[in-house]
Amino acid sequence: MKIVLEHLTKKFPGRGRKSHGEVTAVNNFDFEIPDGKLVGLLGPSGCGKSTTLNLICGLQKPTGGRILFGEDDVTNLPPEHRGVGLVFQNYALYPHLTVKKNITFPLENLRGADKLTKSEMEARALEAAKLVQIEELMDRRPGELSGGQQQRVAIARALVKMPRVLLLDEPLSNLDARLRLQTREEIRRIQKQTQITTVFVTHDQDEAMSISDLIVVMKEGVVQQIGRPQEVYDDPVNLFVAKFLGTPPINVFQGAVRAETLYIGKDAVLTVKGVADQEVSVGIRPEGFLLQEDGPLCCHLGRIEVMGRDISVVSTHECCEAPAIRSIINAENIVDASSEFVRFAVKPRKLYLFRRDTGERIAFDTDPVQ
C-alpha cells in the first residue's frame, strides 16, 4: 500500500498569548512512500517527524492537505478505520495483560463480519508472535520482559490485525546500544518478510541509514531531502542535510572562491569550475581526506586515534567551524605523531560547497590542484 501525502500541513496554536502565533509542525509535505518500502523519517527533535507519523496514523488531524493510502483518501478517517499498526516509543503495552492478551487485544475489537472466534484469535496471535520470535513468552506480563522483548511484543500487537501500514515511533530509542543493533536488523527482517509499507521515526541517522529503503530528512517542519540513504549521504542538497548525516559528522570550513579556486584560509584546495567569486561554507566528509606530504590543506596535528582498520586524525584549522577536524584514514598510512602539522589533499567527490547565507549546495566541476 503506497502512502501519498499531498500538501500536508499541521499547525498548532501558539502557547499562552495569541500574539505568539501558531507553530507549524508540518509544513506542506508533498511526497509519496512507495508500496512495501521501509521509510525513515529523520530529523532533530522538534522537526515534526512524530507529528507526521501521528497524522498518517490518524491520532492527529491535519490543518490542510490530504493523506492517501493507495487510492483511498484517509484524511478524515479515524485511526481505527485506516488499517494502521502503530508501535509507540515506550511500547504502550497494557501492563495488566499477558503478552498473549496484549497481542489479541486489537482482534477482540473486531466486530461484525470481521469478528473472530477465540481459537482464530489465538492462532493469529501465535502467528504474529512467531514472526517476532516471542512465542515462548506468551504467558508473561510486560513487566517481566526486557526492553527488546517488549519491543517485539509491541510489533506483534501492531502486526496482528494485518495493517496496511506499519508505523514505528522511535522504535529503538529505549534500547541499549547492543540491542539497538540487533533490533534494527529484526525490524528490517520483519518488514521484508511481511512486505508491509513501514514508516519509522528516528533522530538517529545511523539507524535510518542502516535499514531504510528511503529516508526523509526533515528540519523545522520542512522536508529537506528524500532519497535512498546513500544518495542523500553522497549528494546532500544543503548544509543541514550534509551535517545531519554521517558519523563522525562532516567537517565544515569557512572558505572562499576566488577565480574558480577554492581557498580555505590561505590554502588553495581545489579548482572549482563554474563557481562565481563568493564566500562559501565547505563541507568535507571525514573519509574525504588523503594524507599527502605536499597536500594543499595544512592543519595543526592534534592527536591520532587508531581504530584497527582505520586511523582517525584529529587536527585543527583556523577556518574550521568545529574545534577539531576529524578525518578517517586508512591504517596503512603512517602518521608521524610528533610533527606539528599534517597536510591533506581532498577527494573532490567528498567535498561540498554551500552558500554561506542560505546553506544551499553549489555545484561545481573540478580538477585537483596540482
Place this chain on the structure above:
Amino acid sequence: MEKQNLKGWLYLLPAFLFLGVFMIYPLIDVFVYSFEEGYNSASQTFFDVGMYNYSYVLHDPYFLQAVKNTFILVIITVPLSTGLALLISLGLSSIRPLKELFQTVYFLPYVTNTLAVGLVFMILFKKTAYSDGLVNLLVNWFGGTSVDFIDGPYWAKMFVLCFYTVWVVMPFKILILTSALASVNQVYYNAARVDGTSRFRIFRRITLPMISPTVFYLIITGFIGAFKAYSDAVALFGTNLNAAEMNTIVGYVYDMLYGDSGGYPSYASAAAILLFAIVLTITCINLLVSRKHVHYT
C-alpha cells in the same frame, strides 16, 4: 549491618511508644473489659469473667437494630458512592473548560463541617407544622404525598441517612479517583484508539484495571468508614438514636458509655470488639477478592 539495624529501631521507637500507649494498650484493654462482667471504671472492680457481656449485647434489641442499620448503610452507600464518584471523575477528566471550577465545587463538601451539613439536610428534609420542607415540595410537584424524612417511617429516615452519607463521602473519592485517572498514561488510550477499541471497552479493559488499586483502596476505606458511622446519624436525628431507630454500632457503643442509659463500659467493650471482628472479616474478604481483580504494576 548490626549497627544499622539498631539505628532503624531507634528511629522507629517514638512511633512505637505512641502507638503502644495510645493504641495497642487501649485495644488490649477493651478486649479485656469485654470479658469482665460489670466492670466499673471508677472503682476498677468487676464481678466475674466470662461471655456474659457478649451474650447481653447480642440479645439487646437496640444493638441488633444498630447492626441492621449499619449493614444497610454500608451495603447501600459504599458501592453507590464509589460508583458515582467514578462516574463524576470520568466526567471531570474528559472535560476541558471549567474543569478546575467543577473540581472545586465537587470538593467543597469535604471541607464543610459534618454537623452543619447535617443541619442543612435536616432542614431540607424535615416536615414541620409550618412547612413540609424543600424536598417534600419536590415530591409534591411530581405528584407524591409529603413524607416526614426525619421523624417519619423507617425507610424514609434510612433514605436520608444514606443520601447524606453518600453526599459526604463522595468528594474525597472524587479527588482520589480524578488524580488516579490523570495518572493513566495517555499513550495507552492512543494505543487502544488505533486498535479501534470502543469507549466502553477502553474503560473496562484499560482504565479500570489501571486504576484498580485506587478503587480498591477506596472500597476498603469506604467499608471501614461506613461501619464506623455515627456523627452522620447524630447530625440528622439528634443524640437519642435508639428512640429514632437510627442507631449505628458506634452509636450504641457511645450510648453504652455516656448516653442516658450509659455507664456500662463492659457492654460497650463487647460491642466494640464485635464491630472490630466484623470490620476485620469484611476487610479480609475484600483482600481475598482483590487478589483477582486488582492489578499492581
